[in-house]
Amino acid sequence: MTRRFLGSLRGQLVLLIIGALLLAQAISLWLFVDERGLAVRAALGSEAAGRAANVARLIEEAPTDLQASILRAADSPLVRFSITEQPEVDHLDHEDGGSVEARMRALLGPDDDRPIRVELHEAEGSLTPMSHINADASTMHLQMMQGALSTLEMTVSVGLEDGRWLNVDTRFNRPPLQWPVISTLSFGITAAFLLIAAIWFLLSRLTGPLRRVASAAERFGKGEAPGALPATGPREVRDLTVAFNEMQDRLTRHIADRTRVLAALGHDLRSPLTALRVHAELVDEDDIRDSMVSSIEEMQEMVEQTLAFARGMAMSEEVQTLDVGTFLEKLRQDMAGGFEMRDVPALQIRMRPNAIRRALRNLVENAERYGGGAFVTVRANDGSLAIEVLDEGPGVPEAELERVFEPYFRLEQSRSRNTGGTGLGLSIARTIARAHGGDVILENRSAGGLRATLILPRENSV
Structure with a gap:
């Protein structure tokens, strides 16, 4: 039953529609996840830039003995602040950091021309906490982030007024691939409406007339007379039905004409054969008479068989x-x-x-x-x-x-x-x-x- 359904036009169109919907949903989901990833990266980058700019200002304005406390307070499980003599970003050719640098300069003010270096790359290994403070929060965060998620690492080095560098290391995960409940429900409703509209309505108007034509052709091939079929359905199917009706009518007329010719020929030969039989009986010589009668009888039998052949061709x-x-x-x-x-x-x-x-x-x-x-x-x-x-x-x-x-x-x-x-x-x-x-x-x-x-x-x- 399943193979018969899949081999039918209805079954193949059902598979085509469902497959197209699944492909469209998969592409939409992939695009959606990529857009979410870009949005998350932009948001986290903007937040890191804001925190780095604020901490840089605070370090420069605070007394030296408070700077260590400020850095400890600014640290979080996935963000670490440190001050070094040399920048952790040791090259100037950094990619994907233009928006972060622009955000920081906007926060620091238009006249601030301090050096800012940004590096963004895939982190190797699993996601681990970047500080040992607040261990409970770190553990909870790691449990929430379990799974096969790729990790991005961003390092920002900001020059301070005293020549030292403020380094900010932050890590965040790309959003995982998800199939939201709303998307699933939307897919199911869309598929249901399409199947009802396309399969049970449009295809019924298409496959119904096609099945009738196929059945009529099968019966006509077996000698039955299915009669003219109603021309229903789409224009192409109506044209097919009309062509079948015309073909059926032409073949029926052809066979009927051929049968009538054979029947008429066999019938018309009976009279002269009967006359020949009468004349043959009047021949005096026995050998000649018997030979003529035998030939005439054979011809009569052929005529009868011809009539039988014509009746065999008829389908009435x-x-x-x-x-x-x-x-x-x-x-x-x-x-x-x-x-x-x-x-x-x-x-x-x-x-x-x-x-x-x-x-x-x-x-x-x-x-x-x-x-x-x-x-x-x-x-x-x-x-x-x-x-x-x-x-x-x-x-x-x-x-x-x-x-x-x-x-x-x-x-x-x-x-x-x-x-x-x-x-x-x-x-x-x-x-x-x-x-x-x-x-x-x-x-x-x-x-x-x-x-x-x-x-x-x-x-x-x-």
Whole structure:
């Protein structure tokens, strides 16, 4: 069921829509997290710049004996202040620090031209506290920050008036990737609305007419007349439906015209043949009379077979649902028990009974005439029903297994012409089978004889 759904247009479009939504959500989430990271970096950088500027002013204004206390008070678990003779940022080419430097100069005043160096880089190792003061706060902060988070480290070196340097080391984490509840709810509502609108409404208008066209084509291929389909759905589907209706109408007219021509030809030949038969009976010489009567009878039989062939091409008979065993038993009784039968499954199948009866009668009569008797068995396959007619005759040369289905073709070697027949029996049987969406196949049996298999589809069986 799942494979069938995924193989359908509806299933594939469902997967496409859900996949597109997931991809869009993933891209949006990635962009959102990146924007959050930039915002956090800017906020923390601005805060560090403000604290560094304030501490620098305070150090310069406070007495020397209070500077150590000021630095201890300014320290935090992730921010450390120190005063050294040399700057910790020992190079002037620093990147990503322009905004921090600009923030500090704005706080220090426009006339302050002291040197400011900023360095920002990925920190190696896990996030650890940068001071030992306030151990409880440090431990709590580390517990909150557990996880696979990348750490950024920023170092700021600010020149003091006495030539020393105030160094500020701070660390902060990039924001982790998160899937907020609101985003999840939004995704679910969006997907639900899209699936309802696109799948259960738009696709129903698309796949419904397509299924009807496919079903009608299947039934038309089996000889049924589904009739004209209503043109509904999108314009492309309506065009397809109209084209199918026109094709169905043209094929029906073509087959009907061809059938009428064959029937008219066979019917019109009856009268001159009857007249010839009357004239032949008036011939005095027995040998000549018998030869002429025999030829005329053979021609009459060919005319009758031609009419039967035309009837086999016609599709006017109504399709019925019949039990296979009951159908074959009735055929066997009608043929005065002309064949043996076994292994018939309890299965019902849709067919045009008179046409199938004519096809099976031709196969059984061929087996009796050329193979010394007929044995009928039924085999149910996946999607089809095979009715096999077996005989124990000489079989058919492999090269002729397809040619024997040509109208009026008769074998001259393995099957004698003197036994009767016009060469239309197999043609009629195959025409009827293919009109049902099946076929007739001939095979030589390994044990000797011929196997004629009439195959009927089971898609419409019940």
